Amino acid sequence: MTIHIGADPGDVAETVLMPGDPLRAEWVAQTFLTEVRCINRVRGMLGFTGLWQGHRVTVHGSGMGMASLSIYANELIRDYGAKTLIRIGSCGAMQPDVQLRDVILAMTATTLSTPSSGIFRELNFAPCANYPLLRAAADAAMARGTRCHVGGIYSSDVFYDERPDLNEIMTRHGILGVEMEAAELYNLGARHGVRTLAVLTVSDHLLTHEALPAADRQSSFADMVEIALTAAFS
Numbered sequence: 001m002t003i004h005i006g007a008d009p010g011d012v013a014e015t016v017l018m019p020g021d022p023l024r025a026e027w028v029a030q031t032f033l034t035e036v037r038c039i040n041r042v043r044g045m046l047g048f049t050g051l052w053q054g055h056r057v058t059v060h061g062s063g064m065g066m067a068s069l070s071i072y073a074n075e076l077i078r079d080y081g082a083k084t085l086i087r088i089g090s091c092g093a094m095q096p097d098v099q100l101r102d103v104i105l106a107m108t109a110t111t112l113s114t115p116s117s118g119i120f121r122e123l124n125f126a127p128c129a130n131y132p133l134l135r136a137a138a139d140a141a142m143a144r145g146t147r148c149h150v151g152g153i154y155s156s157d158v159f160y161d162e163r164p165d166l167n168e169i170m171t172r173h174g175i176l177g178v179e180m181e182a183a184e185l186y187n188l189g190a191r192h193g194v195r196t197l198a199v200l201t202v203s204d205h206l207l208t209h210e211a212l213p214a215a216d217r218q219s220s221f222a223d224m225v226e227i228a229l230t231a232a233f234s
């Protein structure tokens with residue numbers, strides 16, 4: 001047990017999918033895994049371990065924002081031995097050719113700051129995905145015929161952003177979408193030598209102002225889950 005995860009040693013698989021929403025974790029476990037066991041309920045943050053096509057997988061919520069993800073990812077890596085961590089999240093599109101429900105594979109994650117900023121100080125570290133995982137996810141998306149974009153995303157510290165000028169700059173520089181966790185996940189992957197990737201589904205559009213309802217964000221992003229699982233075990 002750690003401070004934030006009630007699982008026993010050995011309860012966590014080496015491959016962990018991390019949605020922000022704990023109820024998305026429950027939906028993924030119930031929908032895609034067999035022999036599922038709940039391994040964490042501390043503070044209502046849900047984690048489950050089961051089997052996908054014979055492979056052991058944990059699905060564990062990260063909460064919203066890099067500060068929250070950092071707590072869970074640190075404990076999963078350092079205390080439970082997680083080796084592959086794939087974020088399965090929602091995001092807001094920032095390009096006109098990206099549509100609602102499209103999948104985005106985050107090659108890099110631009111930020112203003114992360115929980116690692118204190119370590120990097122004046123350095124503009126470039127958080128990036130593990131390339132073999134990214135390539136496997138792109139192959140899986142293509143094989144499924146999923147509308148998929150690969151490129152840079154923006155990991156923001158805030159959902160309600162008082163700096164619309166930043167969004168305009170991101171759009172002008174080809175950033176595909178905005179979410180709130182991937183950059184720190186990638187920082188931790190680099191620091192601990194583990195594989196990390198963010199597979200995202202577009203739930204909002206910052207240019208058209210379209211948005212999916214909460215229920216869809218919780219339990220309808222099946223393509224992203226299948227792509228993440230396929231990539232993890234390719």
Ligand SMILES: O=P(O)(O)O[C@H]1O[C@H](CO)[C@@H](O)[C@H]1O
Nearest residue numbers: 019020021064089090179180
């Ligand atoms: O749907 P999740 O995975 O939580 O991801 C996105 O949704 C939340 C904001 O609504 C933030 O966590 C953001 O990154």
Ligand SMILES: O=c1cc[nH]c(=O)[nH]1
Nearest residue numbers: 090091092179180204
């Ligand atoms: O962080 C997020 C997540 C989904 N949609 C957004 O606009 N921002």
